Amino acid sequence: MRRLGIAVLLVLTASGCRPRAVGNGSGGAGTAQMAVVEFLNAARAQDLQGISAMWGNEESPTRDRVQRQELERRLMVIACHLRHDESRIGPPQQGEGGRTVFSVQLTRGPRNATVPFTTVRNRRSGRWYVEDLDLRSAQEICSAEPMSRPQGRP
Numbered sequence: 845m846r847r848l849g850i851a852v853l854l855v856l857t858a859s860g861c862r863p864r865a866v867g868n869g870s871g872g873a874g875t876a877q878m879a880v881v882e883f884l885n886a887a888r889a890q891d892l893q894g895i896s897a898m899w900g901n902e903e904s905p906t907r908d909r910v911q912r913q914e915l916e917r918r919l920m921v922i923a924c925h926l927r928h929d930e931s932r933i934g935p936p937q938q939g940e941g942g943r944t945v946f947s948v949q950l951t952r953g954p955r956n957a958t959v960p961f962t963t964v965r966n967r968r969s970g971r972w973y974v975e976d977l978d979l980r981s982a983q984e985i986c987s988a989e990p991m992s993r994p995q996g997r998p
Contacts (some may be wrong), residue, residue: 872971900973
């Protein structure tokens with residue numbers, strides 16, 4: 845498992861992923877759609893803390909349940925797959941158990957991907973989190989030529 849984690853980090857580094865850790869620290873969003881918007885904004889900025897703040901389930905944020913090293917690996921994979929120049933969020937669809945599903949169209953250069961996002965309201969806080977997303981359709985975005993590096997990064 846450790847080798848897989850190292851391999852993933854090497855691939856991400858070679859592919860131009862340069863995640864930053866700058867988020868605002870708060871968790872969840874007031875609406876299901878805003879959870880997706882904030883998640884996408886953080887992914888576009890390669891902001892691992894921002895992604896982490898919007899990723900959770902009805903019980904707790906993911907960062908409260910997963911060991912830090914594993915969380916960081918997962919966040920780097922998400923950040924790479926969701927790099928984009930433009931995004932368009934489709935209308936909400938009712939999911940199981942009170943969840944809301946959005947189909948998100950991502951564009952990065954000439955490449956497009958449609959990624960389903962599932963959101964859920966946290967029972968304790970009432971805040972909305974992205975619970976699940978299917979990154980398989982965004983693999984080409986991750987392997988595309990790197991975008992310009994974020995400002996302030998070497």
